[in-house]
Amino acid sequence: MKLQVTPARPASAESAGVLLQLKNFPRAIGCDLGGTNLKLVRLGPSGLEATSESPTPGPTTASAMIRAITGQVKAMLPKSQGHWPLGIAVPGFLDESRERIVRLSNLPALSGVALGHEVARKLRRVGAILDADTNAAAHAEATVGSGGGKGRVLYVTMGTGLGAALVVAGEIVRVSRHTVGQVAHLPLGERGHRCYCGAVGCAETLLSARGILLRARRSGIAKASSTLELFELATRRGPRRARATRLWRETGGVLGKLLQILAALFSPDRIVIGGGVAGAAELFLPDARAWLSRSLTPALSPEVSVEAAALGRFSGAIGAALLAARVDRA
Ligand SMILES: [Zn+2]
Structure with a gap:
């Protein structure tokens, strides 16, 4: 090696x-x-x-x-x-x-x-x-990254899989098996392919890198082999630009739904989106933020902000x- x-x-x-x-x-x-x-x-x-x-x-x-x-x-x-x-x-x-x-x-x-x-x-x-x-x-982002010293930081990672962790006043919250729960398998009410857990519409099948690539294939963007390639398709001139842009905007909407559920459960002050897919955050975070601000009850979650992770890979x-x-x- x-x-x-x-x-x-x-x-x-x-x-x-x-x-x-x-x-x-x-x-x-x-x-x-x-x-x-x-x-x-x-x-x-x-x-x-x-x-x-x-x-x-x-x-x-x-x-x-x-x-x-x-x-x-x-x-x-x-x-x-x-x-x-x-x-x-x-x-x-x-x-x-x-x-x-x-x-x-x-x-x-x-x-x-x-x-x-x-x-x-x-x-x-x-x-x-x-x-x-x-x-x-999550600890790194909450402490020295995009968490910004906020009291309740929810970290959502979009990579090979989908995961989440919660840091409250500097401490990792461990609900079950040292996680906040099986966020990957939250059903988002979307049509999608079957998850390895047996259900259809799990968050991971829609928002992980693999899930996004499968959705890309279904929407006619046949050749993308990585989310980086999908990012480039949406940011450079070309015949597939409009479709790729739409796919990223839809991803933002689906992420917004997930964040709505997680925000209702955990009342974070800040949500940080990390993982490899977060490299394309500028293409999908605006729609996720828009969904969240439309759907959250101000009394429950008055000032939650959503940021891309700062510390990278x-x-x-x-x-x-x-x-x-x-x-x-x-
Ligand atoms: Zn599942």
């Missing part, structure tokens, strides 16, 4: 500003274990000190995965400075104590593994914690590092 540790490079233009504003940044390493990529960051007094990204090892054993993660973390550790907190964000469910992975559908070899302990056993200089990737990204790793630093200080 090819390892690249790059010097401090912001996850996005905005994140540079956000992270550099912070003084006395905690020292920690964050690892975001995705189905496709393994992303790491090192935080220190000057902010985001280093990032690295490499492909997640393909179908393999737990010990090979642990070795790969350990190798990446080791490459991030400065040689001479003692103990480092490490946060690992995983795309799946954790046990009650957040020490053991219950199930990772993308990386089944790690199901049942106490990943933090295993890595810390190999690297005695680190103390590791685990959390769900959506929680980690390293938000999960940054959040994992921040959570680890907090545990380490406690």
